Amino acid sequence: MIEDELAYAAMRSRDPRFDGWFYVAVTTTRVYCRPSCPAVMPKPQHVRLFPTAAAAQVNGFRACKRCRPDAAPGSPEWNTRTDLIGRAMRLIADGIVDREGVTGLAARLGYSPRQVHRQLVAEVGAGPQALARTRRAQTARMLLESGPLPISDVAFAAGFASIRQFNDTIRQVYATTPSRLRGAGNGAQPPGVTTVRLAYRPPMDVPALLACLGARAVPGIEHYDGDAYSRSLSLPHGAGVITLRPGAGHVICALRLEDLRDLAAAVQRCRRLLDLDADQQAIDAFLGADPALGPLVAARPGLRVPGCADPGELAIRAVLSHRTRAATVRDLLAGLVSTYGTPLTTPFGAITHVFPDMSVLADTASAGRTGRELARALADGTLRLDTGCDPAQARKQLRDIPGMSRWAIACIQMRVLGDPDVLLPGLPVRRAVHRLAADPGRWRPWRSYAMRHLALIPDTSGSRPHAASATRPRLPRHHPRVTHGTTRS
Template sequence: MLADDDAYSVLRSRDGRFDGRFFVAVVTTGVYCRPSCPAALPKRENVRFYPSSAAALEAGFRACKRCRPDSTPGSPEWNVRADVAGRAMRLIADGLVDREGVAGLAARLGYSERQLRRQLVADLGAGPQALARAQRAANARTLLETTDLPAGEIAFAAGFATIRQFNDTLHKVYGTTPTAMRGTRHARRSPGTLQLRLGYRPPLEATGLFGFLAARAVPGLEKAGDDHYRRVLTLPHGLGVVTLRAERAYVSCELRLEDLKDLPAAVGRCRRLLDLDADPRDVADHLGRDPVLGPVVAASPGLRVPGHVDAAEMAVRAVAGEESAAGRALLAGLVQRYGTPLPEPFGGLTHAFPRMEVLAEADAPASVAALAGADVLARVAALARAMVAGELALGPEADRDRAGRELLAVPGVDAETAGRIRLRALGDPDVFLPMDPAVREGLSRLGLTAEDARRWRPWRSYAMAHLTSARHRGT
């Protein structure tokens, strides 16, 4: 958190870069806002600042109906720190508290419930229950505004235990009723789908982002082009299909879910896939000071580092070699042979990615083995067995450094593969892969060496993205 006087200066400037980093509550109106809210500037003595929307709610404020602060992108601070608070927030956004309670959250993170609450209150101003409650309210608003589902179904889909809890929470957070919220919606709706808007901090270089995903798409599991991406999701309660498209000021997200309780998990994973919680201006401010890389960064504003919707799947893809045509052919064979089929094919998609339990025991037929060789399949199986046995943790709760050490203990996983997994599966913003051919070519074009990457910390992952982008542009 900024000091209060500095935060008030940000509020005065209406700087949207700080949306999601902190929240502004106004004593005289009883509402809390994002720093860029266009409402009249309140007096300094009437303003309070909070590190999370949940903290503002716990203090008795309700969300502003004008700027909708609960819909802001998450704080990019956690992308860099990746500490226990950041890992907890990813699990809460994934709906873990609704599925396993605070005890389950604490166990995943290796803390006692008391230790975890103390840490979250110190960093975010609210405990895990309050943070989860704020998440449920946001889920409920999304469903009310985008579907025709009965309010009772929405309450349980959003994670509430009772209808009364649902009504009381919405009144506390938004100062209105579910019926009134539904009456103000303007969203386009289609039968069987949820139409959402995913916000981000501009700018967003979408063409390269979708192009990256398209170049690595696995047939039957994914389908992509320069302006869209569609894939099958494996979620806690069932399967889903998501279609993402870049619009002028947001990313449209069309979801088809077997179980609506998977809404928070699906949205959180799509945000991680497209790196939507990052602040490209933070990255540009740092990398732009480099005398050689700076002009390259300026030529590609809003460049993101693609993540993934499933860390375990991404690890398998890295070991199988998704960067090569042979690796993608192997992955397509595994998907068709061992993936979970959709009840009905949709938009060219037929299967979900195989579960790790299946890959760990898979005896690949000759038709699949011929695509890459027995050695690659052996590495995939070893990786899957390590995850099933609990020897390797790659979920939202994973500590990056610990996961890196665990990856190197898996037979056949070298430092380059482990780094690629940290980059995309764990969202590490400071990975550098000097042996990657595209990175080496980018360095050579600029007359740089791998040693020069040290001055790009803590944003070396983004520096790699810019080197690759410069290579494609021929600059």
């Protein structure tokens, strides 16, 4: 939890960087807000601070209608923490409690339901059911504001068990009725499309991130037209297609879902794909203080690290991408998609399939030996790369897969597991570091973000090694450090 003095300073300055880090509740009005809420500053004796919106609601406060605290970016703490609390918060945001209950959440985490509840209440001020209830209320609000969907459909799509429970929750959380909440929204949307705004903490170079994803787009499951990036998703209740494009201070996300119950899960995966919950101003300030990297950060502020929408898909990509040209990898993946992918019920332009299921790739020669072993481990549950997995255990299991390269493991660690401190091994990175005459150790704990800036440095050396390696003597093949034709690191 943030210190009180820093919290009050953020409130006085209306600093939006702290939105989502904590919530401000006012005891006189029984309303909770973002720290940046433009309302009159309350007296300190009337303020209570909560780490989550659910904690404020459990204590009897309703969401402010002016600053809409429930729509704030998520706390970056939940994306980077690898302990029980961080893993539980990510799983709850993905909808695991709605689908499998608290028992299912506890089973995924390897703890008893009672212990998970106790730890969450102690750390974030609310148990898993209360956190899931807040998530359902936010999903309902998105559906109500996005179009004329019937109230009953909104209630069940958001995960509520009954209309009465839905109405009571909306009144308690937002102090209004569902019909009035709809009246304050964005109006009607095209049939079959749900459009939402995804908030983030500035700065963020949205076009650069979408272009990065588009440069590696695989035909059949992804498409980039220079402005918008689209891709298919495999979701708990069906397939979906999302389209992301820059907005004014937000990302516009259009979703076409086979089952509206997948709305919250799809939105959460979009947020992880675009790294929207990062505290980018703090990251840029840290990396910008480095003498070597500082000019690059100043020239391109807001570069985010792309995540992933499908852990299995990204893991297979990483395996196939090692020491392979990007065009070749794209052709290999496009072949897997067209041959083994699941066709969409309703194709959307160039998006026609969902990436193949891991159980199918486990028996596919086209995936290669390492790809088949990886797919088999993911299919039978031996290896888990979801938001609730233990990153340390996942890395160990990845190293045990025959043929898994250090580069592929590092790529999975950075983009799937969300590790902010990964420096990819390999000659291109070493060359970039050499040209900067930099010490990568100074970039900890944000080396994954430093990688985004290193990737933009033009490689003028061609195939020649840099000076440091050019003067290194070549080892004979019988040297003890050389095994099977490769040099040990």
